[in-house]
Amino acid sequence: xxxxxxxxxxxxxxEGNPLTVKCTYSVSGNPYLFWYVQYPNRGLQFLLKYxxxxxxxxxxxxxxxxxxxxxxxxHLKKPSALVSDSALYFCAFATGTASKLTFxxxxxxxxxx
Amino acid sequence: NAGVTQTxxxxxxxxxxxxxxxxxxxxxxxxxYWYRQDPGMGLRLIYYxxxxxxxxxxEVPNGYNVSRLNKREFSLRLxxxxxxxxxxxFCASSVALAGASSYEQYFGxxxxxTVT
Numbered sequence: 486x487x488x489x490x491x492x493x494x495x496x497x498x499x500e501g502n503p504l505t506v507k508c509t510y511s512v513s514g515n516p517y518l519f520w521y522v523q524y525p526n527r528g529l530q531f532l533l534k535y536x537x538x539x540x541x542x543x544x545x546x547x548x549x550x551x552x553x554x555x556x557x558x559x560h561l562k563k564p565s566a567l568v569s570d571s572a573l574y575f576c577a578f579a580t581g582t583a584s585k586l587t588f589x590x591x592x593x594x595x596x597x598x
Numbered sequence: 599n600a601g602v603t604q605t606x607x608x609x610x611x612x613x614x615x616x617x618x619x620x621x622x623x624x625x626x627x628x629x630x631y632w633y634r635q636d637p638g639m640g641l642r643l644i645y646y647x648x649x650x651x652x653x654x655x656x657e658v659p660n661g662y663n664v665s666r667l668n669k670r671e672f673s674l675r676l677x678x679x680x681x682x683x684x685x686x687x688f689c690a691s692s693v694a695l696a697g698a699s700s701y702e703q704y705f706g707x708x709x710x711x712t713v714t
Contacts, residue, residue, distance in 0.1 A: 517700045528602070528688055528705035529641070536700045575640060579699035584629050584648055584692060585656065586703060588640040 487512045489559075489576045491589040498566045498596055506561040506592045508576030516578045518559040519586065520550055523573040532574075535559060546570070566596045600624055602706035604689050610712045611679040619674040619709050621689030629692040630672035631703060632656075632664060634685040641688065647672055649695065679713045686710050 489510045498504045510516055517536055521529040533544025535552045543549045550561045561574060576589040602623045611617055623630065629648050633641040633656075643656030647666040661683060663675045672691075676683060687709045694701040 519702060521705075526708075528707045529690075529703075531702040531704065534700070534702055584694035584699045584701065585631065585643055585646050586641075587643075587657075590638060590640040 487578070487580065488587065489518075489578050489589040491574075491576055491592045493592050494590075495593045495595060498594070500568050500596055500598050501565055504563050504566040504570070504594065504596070506574050506576075506594060508559045508561065508589060510557050510559060510576075510578055512578050512580055514580055516580050518550075518552065519577040519579070520544065520548070520559075520561050521575045521577060521588075522546075523575065523591075525572075529575065532561070566594075568596050568598060570594060571596045602689055602691055602704055604687075604706040604709050606709060607707070608710050610714065611676075612714055613680060615679050616675065616677050617679065617711075618676075619687055619689075619711075620671070621673065621706060622671045623689075623691040623704070624670065625691060625693070625704065626669070627691035627693050627704070628669070629694045629703075630666065631690040631692070632662070632672070632674045633688045633690065634658065634683075635688060635708075636685050644674065644687075679711075681713045684711060684713045 519534045520532040540552045577586040605620045631646040632644040645664040647653045650669045689706040690703040692701045692703045
């Protein structure tokens with residue numbers, strides 16, 4: 486079955502340090518890949534997506550993600566983490582003609598002072 | 599714009615009771631979705647509607663029914679609630695028409711449902 490995997494349940498990083506939240510995919514064809522963020526007791530917010538073209542995608546709040554076809558990865562990155570970035574992050578994919586998303590299990594990002 | 603709104607925010611049901619979760623969007627979106635979120639499992643699609651008048655099953659449709667009342671509204675009904683349906687339910691919408699999967703979805707704030 487097609488899927489995305491988020492291998493880390495939690496990532497801890499100090500404020501000001503770079504952060505990476507990992508996502509790998511197992512999807513046939515050319516997937517559309519997304520990152521969403523969920524703050525406590527809130528719905529998900531769209532951060533960025535890869536459709537085609539440039540492998541480095543820039544999104545909201547200073548986040549970016551790099552699509553790597555050879556490693557089937559779409560890791561989320563930010564050069565300098567903020568305490569306010571602490572949240573739950575979801576990777577997701579969509580394929581073909583079905584306008585529906587399949588989500589990973591989520592990674593909790595904890596940024597500390 | 600309110601975006602995607604959901605009612606109620608919280609609900610407690612007894613096993614066997616029924617209820618309808620309401621969702622509305624004011625973005626003139628074509629597609630609407632219902633997900634449930636459970637710890638450690640991410641979000642799983644229950645049902646979706648690619649356009650007014652159409653609905654399709656997602657990954658976990660058993661025990662649920664949906665109605666796309668009009669372009670704005672998409673409701674989720676639990677006919678006979680079970681403890682396994684304790685979850686947080688999210689509605690989402692997208693500008694995507696059927697066949698277009700590259701568009702992002704916009705989510706409501708969620709309904710926290712407990713079935714005892």
